[in-house]
Amino acid sequence: MASKSHPQRGSGPRQPVDKSGNGAESQPAGEVELDKDEVSAEPTVTAEETSAEATATNPTADVATPSGKEERQVPRGSTGPRRGRGGKKVTSLRSSGGPGRKRTITAAKAGRMATSTIVMFVVVGIVALSIIGYAIYQSYDANRPFGQQRAQQVDGMTNYRQENPKMLSRKHVAGNVDYAVTPAVGGDHNEQWQNCEGAVYGDQIPDEHAVHSLEHGAVWITYTSDLPKGQIDKLAKKVRGQDYMLMSPHPGLKSSISLQAWGFQLKVDSADDPRIDEFIVAFRKDASVEPGSNCASELTATGDQPLPPQPGGVPGVPQIPGGAQLPGGAPQ
Amino acid sequence: MPKPEEPDTTEVTAAESSPDIRRRVAIVALATVAALIVAAVGLGVGLWIGTPNHPDNDSAEAGFARDMSTHHHQAVTMGMIEYRSGGERGLRSIAYDIALTQQAQIGMMDQWLNQWELAKTGTQPRMAWMSNGHHSMLLPDGRMPGMASDDELARLRESLGRDSDVLFCRLMIAHHVGGIHMAEAVLERSDNDTVRKLAQSMKDGQQYEITALQNKLTALGEKP
Numbered sequence: 001m002a003s004k005s006h007p008q009r010g011s012g013p014r015q016p017v018d019k020s021g022n023g024a025e026s027q028p029a030g031e032v033e034l035d036k037d038e039v040s041a042e043p044t045v046t047a048e049e050t051s052a053e054a055t056a057t058n059p060t061a062d063v064a065t066p067s068g069k070e071e072r073q074v075p076r077g078s079t080g081p082r083r084g085r086g087g088k089k090v091t092s093l094r095s096s097g098g099p100g101r102k103r104t105i106t107a108a109k110a111g112r113m114a115t116s117t118i119v120m121f122v123v124v125g126i127v128a129l130s131i132i133g134y135a136i137y138q139s140y141d142a143n144r145p146f147g148q149q150r151a152q153q154v155d156g157m158t159n160y161r162q163e164n165p166k167m168l169s170r171k172h173v174a175g176n177v178d179y180a181v182t183p184a185v186g187g188d189h190n191e192q193w194q195n196c197e198g199a200v201y202g203d204q205i206p207d208e209h210a211v212h213s214l215e216h217g218a219v220w221i222t223y224t225s226d227l228p229k230g231q232i233d234k235l236a237k238k239v240r241g242q243d244y245m246l247m248s249p250h251p252g253l254k255s256s257i258s259l260q261a262w263g264f265q266l267k268v269d270s271a272d273d274p275r276i277d278e279f280i281v282a283f284r285k286d287a288s289v290e291p292g293s294n295c296a297s298e299l300t301a302t303g304d305q306p307l308p309p310q311p312g313g314v315p316g317v318p319q320i321p322g323g324a325q326l327p328g329g330a331p332q
Numbered sequence: 333m334p335k336p337e338e339p340d341t342t343e344v345t346a347a348e349s350s351p352d353i354r355r356r357v358a359i360v361a362l363a364t365v366a367a368l369i370v371a372a373v374g375l376g377v378g379l380w381i382g383t384p385n386h387p388d389n390d391s392a393e394a395g396f397a398r399d400m401s402t403h404h405h406q407a408v409t410m411g412m413i414e415y416r417s418g419g420e421r422g423l424r425s426i427a428y429d430i431a432l433t434q435q436a437q438i439g440m441m442d443q444w445l446n447q448w449e450l451a452k453t454g455t456q457p458r459m460a461w462m463s464n465g466h467h468s469m470l471l472p473d474g475r476m477p478g479m480a481s482d483d484e485l486a487r488l489r490e491s492l493g494r495d496s497d498v499l500f501c502r503l504m505i506a507h508h509v510g511g512i513h514m515a516e517a518v519l520e521r522s523d524n525d526t527v528r529k530l531a532q533s534m535k536d537g538q539q540y541e542i543t544a545l546q547n548k549l550t551a552l553g554e555k556p
Contacts, residue, residue, distance in 0.1 A: 114356075115359055115360055118360055118363075119359070119360060119363040119364070119367070122360075122364050123363070123366075123367040126367050126368065126370075127367070127371050127374060130371045130374060130375045130378070131374075131378070134375060197405065197406070237474065241402075241470075241474040242402065243402045243406070277455070281453045281454075284451075284452055285442070285452035286452050286453075292438075294405070294408060296409035296412060
């Protein structure tokens with residue numbers, strides 16, 4: 001009957017209600033009262049639970065009548081707590097052999113009403129949960145800090161931000177710093193940062209200055225001084241013309257080449273290792289712990305000692321300084 | 333407290349229970365499936381509408397943001413040098429203006445990339461997004477057009493007063509020409525309003541600055 005006169009799904013649920021309602025306009029109120037009295041002692045069940053239950057039991061419902069029926073009859077009440085008490089009531093009725101006609105009837109009618117009510121709750125519940133869930137996801141997503149959105153991970157690299165975050169303090173200090181890692185990947189550093197505008201240094205530069213460049217987001221490529229020139233040239237090509245890049249030879253490396261970003265290090269043995277580019281893509285600028293800071297610097301000098309405090313300015317730079325040479329040409 | 337009406341409902345029980353229940357169950361099942369479909373479609377539409385259509389990693393917009401940032405970075409460097417060691421007061425103001433403005437614009441472009449969830453570094457060569465598959469537009473040493481060489485930067489660092497003024501004007505005019513060319517390239521390729529707005533302002537602003545710098549050169553007795 002329902003399917004014949006109301007082919008659309010939307011109107012389907014309504015049918016049973018009309019039918020049951022036609023003989024008893026006043027009934028719902030009475031049923032409601034009854035229901036309420038019987039149930040009032042039981043704990044309240046949330047709307048989510050109700051719709052979840054209905055959804056969960058549905059797939060099998062068309063076959064298994066008894067259980068399906070009992071579940072479904074429950075929520076009839078727009079009156080309040082839906083599933084728990086209703087369900088229990090009906091169940092106990094059946095098992096006890098139906099002590100009272102009145103109750104059985106009530107349950108049947110309730111079932112009919114419940115059909116539409118359940119459907120309504122299911123639809124509204126699912127749609128509402130979807131919307132709420134999506135809204136939560138959106139606000140969460142929009143507030144994630146950058147760096148968590150993209151995977152910053154390169155095979156074989158060391159993540160000192162996780163392993164040893166304490167060593168990554170950021171104080172300005174004069175003189176030498178005893179870094180835990182060679183070359184340094186972060187920590188206290190000199191107040192002057194090494195120029196990192198695609199700077200290719202032919203000689204060693206002090207870690208104390210380079211670390212400050214890492215803080216600004218630079219990727220620092222270091223290599224052993226005996227690395228073949230062809231390999232060095234390949235590295236230099238990745239650096240020259242690229243702001244937030246610098247490279248220099250470095251003593252004491254345990255691999256031919258070592259790449260540093262603030263808190264990250266990757267050791268490789270060949271300039272052809274594809275992970276070099278992966279590391280640069282992952283961390284250049286994006287590893288900055290001072291976003292927006294710059295790589296321009298007068299400091300282009302090489303050496304193994306950090307600059308002492310210079311009230312008059314950088315050594316070699318006149319009063320209104322001309323600055324030291326940016327390293328140019330191919331590294332030696 | 334209305335009383336439940338017993339008599340009315342009596343017949344219903346036996347007659348209707350079995351088929352009626354089955355139908356109800358079927359309706360509920362159908363409706364639930366329908367609801368799930370509706371919810372899934374709704375969620376899909378919501379995601380589709382709600383997820384911003386970001387430029388991808390190899391887009392002109394991303395390439396522009398990255399390359400123009402690097403281009404700007406050098407303008408900041410040169411502006412800071414001229415501000416520090418230039419001679420002519422008005423020119424030092426222009427240099428100050430260029431450095432601060434372009435540094436701020438770098439921040440804007442960085443933030444685009446953040447919001448697009450893209451790295452600041454592309455996986456394609458510099459300016460590949462401009463070349464339409466043709467050969468690289470980069471200078472032999474890898475610089476983008478308009479950018480000063482390491483030697484030119486070193487000379488600027490060592491210059492003072494009038495020398496710095498003249499060299500700064502020449503380097504910055506060439507730099508702006510390259511920048512305008514890049515801004516025009518993204519204007520030809522992008523329909524992203526945010527990108528277009530900034531690119532257009534760069535093109536207009538740098539064109540005016542070129543004129544201003546040429547006027548300074550003339551005032552300094554140099555050929556623009």
